[in-house]
Amino acid sequence: xxxxxxxxxxxxxxxxxxxxxxxxxxxxxxxxxxxxxxxxxxxxxxxxxxxxxxxxxxxxxxxxxxxxxxxxxxxxxxxxxxxxxxxxxxxxxxxxxxxxxxxxxxxxxxxxxxxxxxxxxxxxxxxxxxxxxxxxxxxxxxxxxxxxxxxxxxxxxxxxxxxxxxxxxxxxxxxxxxxxxxxxxxxxxxxxxxxxxxxxxxxxxxxxxxxxxxxxxxxxxxxxxxxxxxxxxxxxxxxxx
Amino acid sequence: xxxxxxxxxxxxxxxxxxxxxxxxxxxxxxxxxxxxxxxxxxxxxxxxxxxxxxxxxxxxxxxxxxxxxxxxxxxxxxxxxxxxxxxxxxxxxxxxxxxxxxxxxxxxxxxxxxxxxxxxxxxxxxxxxxxxxxxxxxxxxxxxxxxxxxxxxxxxxxxxxxxxxxxxxxxxxxxxxxxxxxxxxxxxxxxxxxxxxxxxxxxxxxxxxxxxxxxxx
Numbered sequence: 001x002x003x004x005x006x007x008x009x010x011x012x013x014x015x016x017x018x019x020x021x022x023x024x025x026x027x028x029x030x031x032x033x034x035x036x037x038x039x040x041x042x043x044x045x046x047x048x049x050x051x052x053x054x055x056x057x058x059x060x061x062x063x064x065x066x067x068x069x070x071x072x073x074x075x076x077x078x079x080x081x082x083x084x085x086x087x088x089x090x091x092x093x094x095x096x097x098x099x100x101x102x103x104x105x106x107x108x109x110x111x112x113x114x115x116x117x118x119x120x121x122x123x124x125x126x127x128x129x130x131x132x133x134x135x136x137x138x139x140x141x142x143x144x145x146x147x148x149x150x151x152x153x154x155x156x157x158x159x160x161x162x163x164x165x166x167x168x169x170x171x172x173x174x175x176x177x178x179x180x181x182x183x184x185x186x187x188x189x190x191x192x193x194x195x196x197x198x199x200x201x202x203x204x205x206x207x208x209x210x211x212x213x214x215x216x217x218x219x220x221x222x223x224x225x226x227x228x229x230x231x232x233x234x235x236x237x238x239x240x241x
Numbered sequence: 242x243x244x245x246x247x248x249x250x251x252x253x254x255x256x257x258x259x260x261x262x263x264x265x266x267x268x269x270x271x272x273x274x275x276x277x278x279x280x281x282x283x284x285x286x287x288x289x290x291x292x293x294x295x296x297x298x299x300x301x302x303x304x305x306x307x308x309x310x311x312x313x314x315x316x317x318x319x320x321x322x323x324x325x326x327x328x329x330x331x332x333x334x335x336x337x338x339x340x341x342x343x344x345x346x347x348x349x350x351x352x353x354x355x356x357x358x359x360x361x362x363x364x365x366x367x368x369x370x371x372x373x374x375x376x377x378x379x380x381x382x383x384x385x386x387x388x389x390x391x392x393x394x395x396x397x398x399x400x401x402x403x404x405x406x407x408x409x410x411x412x413x414x415x416x417x418x419x420x421x422x423x424x425x426x427x428x429x430x431x432x433x434x435x436x437x438x439x440x441x442x443x444x445x446x447x448x449x450x451x452x453x454x455x456x457x458x
Contacts, residue, residue: 077366087361101365
């Protein structure tokens with residue numbers, strides 16, 4: 001579904017991604033782990049071109065989205081994204097946040113979009129917050145609305161950029177539950193996360209990134225129980241205590 | 242203080258206030274339009290647009306208004322092939338000046354909106370312009386409104402300076418009355434009080450609007 005070929009990203013003189021080759025298959029749940037500064041968020045943000053890769057190619061559903069002639073707005077509709085800081089639209093209520101994409105981008109009728117929004121809000125457990133504004137919600141509720149907003153575009157893949165890192169500990173579970181539910185329904189997902197327990201439970205594949213490359217990859221069992229690279233071992237030794 | 246002149250020449254003051262308000266309203270209106278264009282140019286990725294806007298803003302903010310007014314009043318009529326009333330030149334000069342300040346207000350307002358907002362908009366497939374229109378500008382507008390109101394007050398005060406080229410606004414009228422009555426001081430005091438009433442009223446109105454908007458938060 002998403003294929004990256006020799007992906008590089010420079011920020012000025014900083015070389016953040018040093019050649020990423022991977023293939024995310026339909027229905028697969030891939031969790032990207034690694035120390036901070038390893039380039040995992042940059043990698044994720046390159047997938048929908050929020051960061052423009054300096055070199056290399058990204059192929060999404062058979063289309064080279066890094067081709068300068070390609071209109072990435074089309075593919076972004078098929079790639080939902082959830083941010084660490086939620087990035088809900090503060091001047092709109094929850095329903096408007098969820099419906100603005102379908103209504104303005106996909107030109108779906110407003111009442112149809114509202115029906116869809118209500119269904120999605122039920123799915124993330126927030127049907128009673130339809131009229132609320134983002135600032136009236138807790139962090140966990142905000143993130144669940146953000147997931148509903150991304151799902152409203154009916155994407156083929158969901159990208160999660162550290163979705164629980166900005167949450168109070170007691171709210172992490174409610175967000176992970178929604179993500180688990182999505183995974184169990186066959187959604188293709190790429191998740192940058194520090195939640196190792198979650199990664200172990202839902203991931204089909206773990207990518208361990210370090211210093212701009214994929215240092216090691218494999219099933220959760222392979223990575224967590226029998227890591228081969230010394231750097232993977234070192235990292236896991238620090239985060240699993 | 243003998244205020245008898247006030248009754249005799251009150252029509253001078255009234256027409257002066259009318260012209261002052263007219264100058265300020267039109268100058269802010271055209272200033273905002275110019276400011277929006279300049280702000281978008283300054284935020285544009287095209288280097289040439291950015292350079293033009295930056296040069297304009299820096300030059301207009303870096304030279305005295307009175308010099309700009311003289312340049313407009315004595316310079317522009319030579320290149321414009323038809324005659325226009327003095328008031329129009331006053332409005333042009335003040336708009337050109339105010340536009341530079343408004344541009345900076347708008348640019349700052351847009352940049353104050355968190356970068357994640359545009360990213361979220363783009364990530365649901367909105368093109369850049371759509372993201373600006375539905376997500377960024379509505380939030381920027383809230384940040385901008387108080388500063389724009391202040392700019393209006395500033396323009397009301399600064400409009401006094403176009404009296405130097407004979408535009409018959411409040412300050413000019415006050416001077417006229419001084420000339421007729423040989424009273425050096427009292428007509429100016431009256432003008433000052435009128436200016437203050439206008440600006441104070443505006444700033445109170447602005448306060449009310451601001452409180453209304455923050456109550457909606």
